[in-house]
Amino acid sequence: MIKIKRILIVDDSSIARMFVRRCLEIIGLSEATFLEAVNGKEALLLIEPEPVDLLFIDLFMPVMNGNALLKHVKETPGLNKIPVVVITSGNNKAREQELMKLGAYRVVNKPFSPAILFSAIKPLLEPGE
């Protein structure tokens, strides 16, 4: 298990980013530092100098989409160990398998709740005090 101190949420929707953050706060990660980016390119500018402990990415974004960001992260030494949770609004098994092959830690389909997000990242969380 890893200690989650820094989390990056990448989505072109501010509300979607807020919602992911809120879910993570509810499941016990309110003490983490949250970073946000509107696309993959902006995300890389944030994590290349200092990697994060957990990365949430939306699949469909302008400039650099989730697929491209996931691929880049998983092919880059220093970044490739970051667990990446992909959030998608499509419930498509073939796409999910493709994302897992690219190295996604989990694929979470919208709509999701804090409980669903907790279930997705539970193995990464340290035991509670």
Add this chain to the structure above:
Amino acid sequence: MENNMNFNEEKLEKMIFEAVSDSLEKMAFVEVQSTDSVIKDISDFLSVSLIVTEPAPGEFSLFMPVPLVRKITSTIFSLPDDKIYNKLLSDTVAEILNTIAGYFLSKTLYSNIKYRLEIPIVGKGEANISDPHRFIRSFEIEGEYFLLSASLENLLSKFDFSK
């Protein structure tokens, strides 16, 4: 043919309801009921529309009374009322519709068919209640009523009603 259309309409109703209720229940922990109540005046409702461009042209619109949007926003983001500003309300409605539309299309289209949605647009909208080609349904959350309206006729042939 008429029976088949009736069957499809029943399935469509079920799928729309599932998309609306699942989305709002997961996002905002609210229970959604379908209702036959007729909502006559939506002039003060927050409205948002979203265009479907693939696999065929379509459109979804959501019309919600401001107090309901405020309640949902407060629940989702755990914010007191004085921290909820108008743009946050608009953005919340947009995200709700985006989630509903994406959920509905991903569950309803044949599995080999992809979809594409435009960015939701917020504004005063007309429900086109008198348009017979539009799918319009009312829902209720804790005594507050809202509408979902959709133009789906170009998409119907791409829906897998056997799911």
